[in-house]
Amino acid sequence: MNPKEQNKALEAWQASARYWDKYRVLIAQMFAPLTAGLVEEARIGVGQKVLDIGGGSGEPSLTISSIVGPNGSVTYTDPVAGMVETAQAEAERRGLTNIHFRQCSADDLPFADRAFDVAVSRLSAMFFVDPVTGVREALRVIVDDGYASFVVWGPKEANPFFSTVTDVIDRFVESPKQDPDAPDPFRFAVPGKLAGILVNAGAENVIERQLDFRIEGKVSFEQFWQLRTEMSETLREKMARLTPTQLPTIKQAATDAARRYFVSGKMSFPAQALIVSGGKSAGRGAP
Numbered sequence: 001m002n003p004k005e006q007n008k009a010l011e012a013w014q015a016s017a018r019y020w021d022k023y024r025v026l027i028a029q030m031f032a033p034l035t036a037g038l039v040e041e042a043r044i045g046v047g048q049k050v051l052d053i054g055g056g057s058g059e060p061s062l063t064i065s066s067i068v069g070p071n072g073s074v075t076y077t078d079p080v081a082g083m084v085e086t087a088q089a090e091a092e093r094r095g096l097t098n099i100h101f102r103q104c105s106a107d108d109l110p111f112a113d114r115a116f117d118v119a120v121s122r123l124s125a126m127f128f129v130d131p132v133t134g135v136r137e138a139l140r141v142i143v144d145d146g147y148a149s150f151v152v153w154g155p156k157e158a159n160p161f162f163s164t165v166t167d168v169i170d171r172f173v174e175s176p177k178q179d180p181d182a183p184d185p186f187r188f189a190v191p192g193k194l195a196g197i198l199v200n201a202g203a204e205n206v207i208e209r210q211l212d213f214r215i216e217g218k219v220s221f222e223q224f225w226q227l228r229t230e231m232s233e234t235l236r237e238k239m240a241r242l243t244p245t246q247l248p249t250i251k252q253a254a255t256d257a258a259r260r261y262f263v264s265g266k267m268s269f270p271a272q273a274l275i276v277s278g279g280k281s282a283g284r285g286a287p
């Protein structure tokens, strides 16, 4: 990405921040299995110092804050001011005192070497400007027997939470073919791709786990449609290009495509993610 593209990407996240805040309760609930997977994989426990990279509206930092307890700490980071503000406001609202906030990008972490026990990133590695540098930075700031874990989406076909709406909209709005290495939720969906980046960044004992789970909530299709079309910059941009007559047709097609995932007022989508982790030295192996 050149600097102009980087700015555009950060502006898009800045515009998304208010929606990530608006849906924070639902996001926390829907993606809780990803946080649980990260916590388990990185063996996060009481008293640890944890770094969260690309923390968005606050997860997994807010959850980890209660796991590490008063003798541990979490340092939340995100390059987008709007995300940092909403996450910090939520931590203050909850009265959390063991959580610190820094606005910074994964590629240039403003922390001393070996400042943390563990580094985690939930759904943000796909957006790193230079993923090898981002992972190398994560390894630099953890202790010698530290561990870094990144959770990313598996293939689009295994994640109908995303594809049911995007596939329908793409039938109506032209989408240019994308560079597979450009920032995108599915940039690391191919097994082994992010693991290769960890290896290139110097991680030891790199391990990739597939996490199959369900994205669930007490949500109607109408609420899901609103959430999806508000939270994603790509969808906001595509929706703005629709003609007023296209919108009802598209919404009906999406309703039909998503019907089987909405039963008795409850949303339940199958989902797949990859948790990719590595140690800084050969000392910290796979659990």
Ligand SMILES: C[S@@+](CC[C@H](N)C(=O)[O-])C[C@H]1O[C@@H](n2cnc3c(N)ncnc32)[C@H](O)[C@@H]1O
Pocket: 013, 027, 031, 053, 054, 055, 056, 057, 058, 059, 060, 078, 079, 080, 083, 104, 105, 106, 107, 121, 122, 123, 124, 127, 128, 129
């Ligand atoms: C899909 S959101 C995930 C947020 C949160 N971790 C969660 O799981 O709810 C992706 C986050 O990555 C952040 N991000 C974008 N570029 C980044 C970069 N270069 N370094 C670190 N984070 C970045 C965005 O600002 C956004 O908050």
